[in-house]
Amino acid sequence: xxxxxxxxxxxxxxxxxxxxxxxxxxxxxxxxxxxxxxxxxxxxxxxxxxxxxxxxxxxxxxxxxxxxxxxxxxxxxxxxxxxxxxxxxxxxxxxxxxxxxxxxxxxxxxxxxxxxxxxxxxxxxxxxxxxxxxxxxxxxxxxxxxxxxxxxxxxxxxxxxxxxxxxxxxxxxxxxxxxxxxxxxxxxxxxxxxxxxxxxxxxxxxxx
Numbered sequence: 001x002x003x004x005x006x007x008x009x010x011x012x013x014x015x016x017x018x019x020x021x022x023x024x025x026x027x028x029x030x031x032x033x034x035x036x037x038x039x040x041x042x043x044x045x046x047x048x049x050x051x052x053x054x055x056x057x058x059x060x061x062x063x064x065x066x067x068x069x070x071x072x073x074x075x076x077x078x079x080x081x082x083x084x085x086x087x088x089x090x091x092x093x094x095x096x097x098x099x100x101x102x103x104x105x106x107x108x109x110x111x112x113x114x115x116x117x118x119x120x121x122x123x124x125x126x127x128x129x130x131x132x133x134x135x136x137x138x139x140x141x142x143x144x145x146x147x148x149x150x151x152x153x154x155x156x157x158x159x160x161x162x163x164x165x166x167x168x169x170x171x172x173x174x175x176x177x178x179x180x181x182x183x184x185x186x187x188x189x190x191x192x193x194x195x196x197x198x199x200x201x202x203x204x205x206x207x208x
Contacts, residue, residue, distance in 0.1 A: 007056035024188040032192045034208030040192040080106035082149030084159040090133040097129040119147040139170040157187045
């Protein structure tokens with residue numbers, strides 16, 4: 001579960017954001033829309049602890065993340081937050097399987113290889129696990145990002161424009177996949193997007 005209250009953020013004196021309050025229960029999906037420059041990615045980075053708010057609170061489960069030290073925040077993020085960003089930031093020399101297992105190793109000190117293989121099978125990527133990520137299509141890379149985000153069974157799953165580079169068929173597949181997996185893993189799912197195709201897909205929406 002995630003809940004925010006009175007979040008503000010400033011890049012400069014002239015670039016200020018005040019965001020609406022957010023509430024999403026476990027297994028629930030919230031779509032955040034808005035045009036370019038409205039702060040969608042900024043808000044996602046605040047929710048993921050990649051940025052710190054100027055004021056306000058961000059509660060994930062029972063933890064106020066803005067009160068954590070940088071080290072505590074890194075540890076909390078690794079165990080509780082799954083990120084599907086626009087840039088995948090894969091380790092190019094690693095295989096698909098290794099890119100997923102390293103996420104579990106960084107968080108727990110253990111490589112959850114069987115869990116990674118199970119996720120890849122679930123995402124129809126079982127035949128791709130030993131390939132380099134650069135050998136995959138854009139849609140396949142997006143699904144690898146989702147697997148990596150889910151490997152530690154996060155409480156919160158955050159997706160930044162997950163469908164913007166996909167055709168209609170794959171965009172709806174990824175949207176449904178994210179929603180179904182969040183329910184299965186009982187994670188709150190927040191998608192930020194300007195993709196108009198998703199507006200009819202999710203009833204729970206906020207526009208910035």
